[in-house]
Amino acid sequence: MKGYTSETIRNVALLGHGGCGKTTFLESALMATDVIKKLGKVEDGNTVSDYDKMEIEKGYSINTSVVPIEWKDSKINFIDTPGYFDFVGEVNAALRAAEAAVILVDAGSGIQVGTEAAWDACERYKTPRFIVINKRDKDEFDFYKTFDELKDKFGETLIPFSWPLSAEIDEELKEAIAMADDELMEKYFNGDDFSDEEIKNGLVKGISEGVIVPVCSSAFQLGQGIEGLLDLLLTYVPTPLQHGPYAGFNDNNEPVERLSVTDAPMSAFVFKTIVDPFVGKISIMKVVTGKINSGTEVLNERTGKPEKLGKLFFLRGKEQLELNYAEAGDIVAVAKLQYTLSGDTLCDKSDEIRYLPLDFPSPTYFIAIEAADKGDEDKMGSGLSRLREEDPSFVVERNAETHQTLLGGQGDIQLGIIMAKLKDRFGVTVNVVPQKIAYRETIKGTSDVQGKHKKQSGGAGQYGDVHIKFSPSTQEFEFAEELFGGSIPKNYVPAVEKGLVESMQKGPLAGCKVVNVKAVLYDGSYHDVDSNEVSFKIAASLAFKKGIVEAKPCLLEPIMHMDIYVPDDYMGDVMGDMNKRRGKILGMEPQTNGRQKLLAEAPQAELFDYALGLRSMTQGRGRFELKFDRYEEVPKMIADKIIAEHQAE
Numbered sequence: 214m215k216g217y218t219s220e221t222i223r224n225v226a227l228l229g230h231g232g233c234g235k236t237t238f239l240e241s242a243l244m245a246t247d248v249i250k251k252l253g254k255v256e257d258g259n260t261v262s263d264y265d266k267m268e269i270e271k272g273y274s275i276n277t278s279v280v281p282i283e284w285k286d287s288k289i290n291f292i293d294t295p296g297y298f299d300f301v302g303e304v305n306a307a308l309r310a311a312e313a314a315v316i317l318v319d320a321g322s323g324i325q326v327g328t329e330a331a332w333d334a335c336e337r338y339k340t341p342r343f344i345v346i347n348k349r350d351k352d353e354f355d356f357y358k359t360f361d362e363l364k365d366k367f368g369e370t371l372i373p374f375s376w377p378l379s380a381e382i383d384e385e386l387k388e389a390i391a392m393a394d395d396e397l398m399e400k401y402f403n404g405d406d407f408s409d410e411e412i413k414n415g416l417v418k419g420i421s422e423g424v425i426v427p428v429c430s431s432a433f434q435l436g437q438g439i440e441g442l443l444d445l446l447l448t449y450v451p452t453p454l455q456h457g458p459y460a461g462f463n464d465n466n467e468p469v470e471r472l473s474v475t476d477a478p479m480s481a482f483v484f485k486t487i488v489d490p491f492v493g494k495i496s497i498m499k500v501v502t503g504k505i506n507s508g509t510e511v512l513n514e515r516t517g518k519p520e521k522l523g524k525l526f527f528l529r530g531k532e533q534l535e536l537n538y539a540e541a542g543d544i545v546a547v548a549k550l551q552y553t554l555s556g557d558t559l560c561d562k563s564d565e566i567r568y569l570p571l572d573f574p575s576p577t578y579f580i581a582i583e584a585a586d587k588g589d590e591d592k593m594g595s596g597l598s599r600l601r602e603e604d605p606s607f608v609v610e611r612n613a614e615t616h617q618t619l620l621g622g623q624g625d626i627q628l629g630i631i632m633a634k635l636k637d638r639f640g641v642t643v644n645v646v647p648q649k650i651a652y653r654e655t656i657k658g659t660s661d662v663q664g665k666h667k668k669q670s671g672g673a674g675q676y677g678d679v680h681i682k683f684s685p686s687t688q689e690f691e692f693a694e695e696l697f698g699g700s701i702p703k704n705y706v707p708a709v710e711k712g713l714v715e716s717m718q719k720g721p722l723a724g725c726k727v728v729n730v731k732a733v734l735y736d737g738s739y740h741d742v743d744s745n746e747v748s749f750k751i752a753a754s755l756a757f758k759k760g761i762v763e764a765k766p767c768l769l770e771p772i773m774h775m776d777i778y779v780p781d782d783y784m785g786d787v788m789g790d791m792n793k794r795r796g797k798i799l800g801m802e803p804q805t806n807g808r809q810k811l812l813a814e815a816p817q818a819e820l821f822d823y824a825l826g827l828r829s830m831t832q833g834r835g836r837f838e839l840k841f842d843r844y845e846e847v848p849k850m851i852a853d854k855i856i857a858e859h860q861a862e
Contacts, residue, residue, distance in 0.1 A: 219475055219542040221287040223450045224499070226307040228334065229317035230327025231273050231296030234347040234433050236260050238317065238442075239293055241433045242282045245440060248529070252434075261530035262293045266637065267630060275630055276603075277303040277485050279497060279544055281527050281534075284443045289450075290544045296327045298833055299627035302573040302606030304334050306484045306555070309571060310499040310544060313341040313420075313450040315442070320348040320430070323362055326833035332367055341420045341451065343427050344371065345442065350432040360428055366806075367426070374427035376441040393419030413448070421451050453542020459501050461558070464514075464565040471502050471566060475541045478561035479503035479511065482568040486555045488603045490638055496553050497528065497546045501568070503561065505539045512562040516552045520559060523548060555605050573606040576621030577837060578824035580628055581649070583618065585642040593618075596639035600631055607631055614726065615649035624824055650770060650818050652855065653844050654720030655729045658765035659684045664756025666748050677748030679709055680736035683760040690717060691731040701737040701749070708746035709734050712753030721762050722852075723859040728769070728844070730761070768852040769844040770816050777811040777827070779835040784809055786830045794819035795848075814842060 227235040239262050243249045253260035258269030262278040274295040282289045292307040294300070308314065316331045318324065335342045346359050356373070364371045372389045391401035394415050400407065407415065419425030427445070431438025458470035471480060485497040505511075509522045526533040528546050539545040553559065556571040584593045597609045597620075607622040622628050635641045660683045668675040679701070692710045696703075717727040737752075775796075779787050788798055788811070796815030804810050820839065827835045847855065 216536050216538050216540065217288045217543060219454050219473070219540045220452055222453055222540075222542045223287065223289045223313070223446055224292065224311045224453065224542070224544060225289055225446055225450060226292045226294060226304075226311035226314040226340070227317065228294055228304060228307075228314050228327075228331035229296055230319065230322070230325035230331075233296065233317040233319045233322075233325075233327070234431075235293055235296065235317055236262050236274060238315075238345075238347070238431075238433045238439070239280050239282075239291055241436050241439045242291070242443065243280070243529075245436065245443075246282055246284060248282075261532075267633060271630075273297065275300060276487070277307050278530065279485075279528050279546075281529060281544075282443065284447060287447055288543075289443065289446055292544075297626055298326070298330060298828070299622065299624040300606075301330065301334070301623060302571075302604070303485075304331070305338075305572045305574075308334055308338040308340050309482070310484045311340065312453060312456050313343070313446070315446070316342055316344045318344060318346050318359065318363070320346050320354045320359060321351045323359055324366055329366070329834065339423060341423060343420075343429070343442075343445065345438070346428065346430045347433055349430045349437070350435055354430075356430050363428060370424055370426045371428050372425055374429045374445075376429065376445050389425050390415035390419060393422060393424050417449055417451070420449050421455070456542075459568055461566045461568040463567075469566060471568075473501050473541045475502075475504060477502040477541075478564035479505055479509070480558065480560040480564070480566050480568075481505065481545075483553055483555055483557050483559070484571060486553075486602050488599055488638075493549050494602065495528070495546050495548050496550050496555075497544065498559065500539050500541050500543050500545060502541050504541070505545060507537055511559045512565065513550075513552050514558040514560055514565055514567040515554075516557075518552050519562075520550050520553055522550075554602055571605070574623065575838060576606075576608050576623065577839065578624050578628065579619050579621040579648065579821065581615075581617040581646050582620050582632070582643045583646055585644050589641045592639060593635065593641045593643060596635050596641050597631075599639070600634055604631070612649075612651065614651040617646070617649055619648070624828065648821055652723060652725040652771075652847070653769040654722050654725045654727045654761075654766055655769055656683060656685055656761060656764035656766050658763075660760045660763035662756050662760040662763060664752040664754070664759065666751040666755060667743075668748075669743070674740070674743035675745065675748040675751075676740035676743035677705070677745075677750075677752035678738040679734060679749065679752045679756050681709075681713075681753070681756045681760060682733045682735060683757075683764045684731045684733075686729050686731035688731075689728050690714065692734075693731070694734040696734065696736065701734075701739055702744075705739065705744065705746060705749040706734065708749040709753040712750035713757050715750075716754040716757040720766065721758060722766055722768055722856050725768070727761060732757075732760075768847040768855060770818060770847045772814055772842050772845045773817050773820060773839045774842040775811075775813040775815065775820075775837055775839045777813055777835065777837040778804065778808055779811065779827075779831055781807050781809055783831045783835060784811075787811065787827070787835065790826065790830060791815060794823070816845075816847075817841075 240253050262280050278293045280291045294304045294307045314335050391398045397415050453473045456473050458472050463469045480502045481498040481500045483496045483498045487495040507525050510519050513520050525545050526535045558568045560566050584590050610619040620628050632643050663680050665678045694706050720727040794815050799812040802810040
């Protein structure tokens with residue numbers, strides 16, 4: 214494929230609910246431009262963009278793929294995104310690289326949760342957008358019924374659109390164009406007609422600023438609406454050079470901005486990484502400024518290390534279309550970069566910049582996993598690291614207290630794909646195991662105990678004797694000594710403190726870490742010959758075990774703070790469910806578009822499946838964020854069960 218100048222490039226993200234026709238549109242566009250001779254089908258696993266083995270098996274998109282379409286001496290880079298919410302990180306990355314988006318809507322289904330998520334994503338990134346009602350060949354298709362539903366949901370900026378424009382544009386479109394430009398507004402109120410040039414410029418401006426959202430229809434499976442949409446995008450999508458400034462930081466970590474221009478030092482950001490079992494790592498990047506050439510040495514701003522660019526190529530599914538250069542605004546791929554990951558900036562060392570990182574949502578759904586074969590633990594770890602290069606939106610955590618490996622993401626579909634890839638690519642089978650809670654133990658009362666260690670078995674013996682008072686503390690651990698009269702030499706006091714600190718790692722109730730305890734060493738005794746540091750350390754641990762048991766010990770559990778965003782219609786269900794999870798609603802804050810933000814808190818033990826539960830309750834329209842808040846006493850009935858389970862182990 215030849216290189217294209219910045220003026221002839223368009224970058225468009227394809228968004229929408231799963232099954233709305235994004236991949237089918239690309240197949241039809243490739244067929245209309247004579248790239249393929251036969252239309253592939255998602256369910257048959259033979260489409261250009263869904264070429265990944267896992268996508269073919271599952272029958273739906275799980276990766277972002279870039280498919281360039283050459284049209285009328287220009288090139289439109291379509292960024293096809295998955296439709297399921299679990300892969301929202303892919304959508305966010307795609308919108309960072311696009312100048313506009315097409316939101317596809319299934320004519321039979323109307324507005325779905327994926328439609329709303331796509332619109333919300335465009336709102337977050339202020340992305341110009343077009344809406345296409347697809348599958349108009351369905352018997353139930355009614356353009357204006359669906360259009361009215363869309364307009365009620367998303368607002369007055371939506372305008373019905375047909376291509377090509379008729380010689381006489383209707384009043385609604387004329388008014389929308391006038392709203393985008395003060396001069397045209399004056400002409401509109403004066404009753405003057407707009408010239409063709411004014412109509413075009415007004416539409417470009419209105420669409421670019423988000424005050425006009427064209428809505429049209431298609432039947433991509435039948436090849437209807439393909440060429441019209443390509444013309445529409447070529448005419449009204451801003452070129453990369455018309456995109457606003459890209460924010461970032463210079464080498465002094467000062468905020469800077471860069472406009473997409475060709476006559477500037479080269480800079481680009483990587484928005485997608487593919488780990489190919491045969492080719493290796495492929496980095497897909499958006500060129501922001503300057504020009505990239507094969508063989509160029511560039512700087513990875515994050516690592517400070519140089520990267521040598523090998524051959525440049527466009528990706529069309531799994532096909533690589535080689536080229537010599539790529540200008541500002543284009544999307545290009547490079548294989549086998551040594552240090553580069555998704556979100557990294559590559560730039561000319563003469564003009565360093567670090568563009569803003571990719572926006573991945575915090576994980577809300579965690580599972581505990583372990584290798585089915587214990588000998589595969591290291592292999593599992595390295596495999597997950599490789600997969601994170603491809604999908605940075607999931608996390609891998611090793612809980613130091615529970616000794617479990619936790620996999621975190623947006624839902625069960627995403628994490629299921631991760632585990633399937635582990636087995637397919639790295640030969641590691643993993644099992645999902647019950648997730649453990651990092652409980653704590655503390656005391657509610659006081660105690661005054663003696664810990665005495667005495668051992669005599671010929672030769673040098675061991676002797677240590679301590680008297681310690683235990684009480685609750687606001688600090689994690691507080692130690693003091695109030696010795697008098699030389700009952701214990703001062704040089705043995707650190708050993709006593711060390712013995713207590715080590716003992717706190719395993720409490721008497723359920724073997725959990727002990728916190729919020731004050732220990733005061735006030736008396737004891739020693740032996741001139743047999744006493745040593747080890748003896749006093751052991752004596753302290755004996756005192757600790759006895760003292761904690763006598764000071765009314767109790768179990769603590771982690772409490773999580775939650776921000777839950779739900780449509781008004783689901784408030785009752787969500788609040789009722791929170792009560793069942795031993796949670797509390799702390800407050801409510803009205804949001805836009807008929808939504809509420811619920812402030813809540815609940816025990817972590819009740820939230821392992823909350824991501825799935827909220828999705829089910831709200832038909833996928835709810836979302837939440839959570840973070841650790843504090844520890845709180847476990848109710849006695851639940852605590853007794855936890856303690857009994859520990860003692861049975």
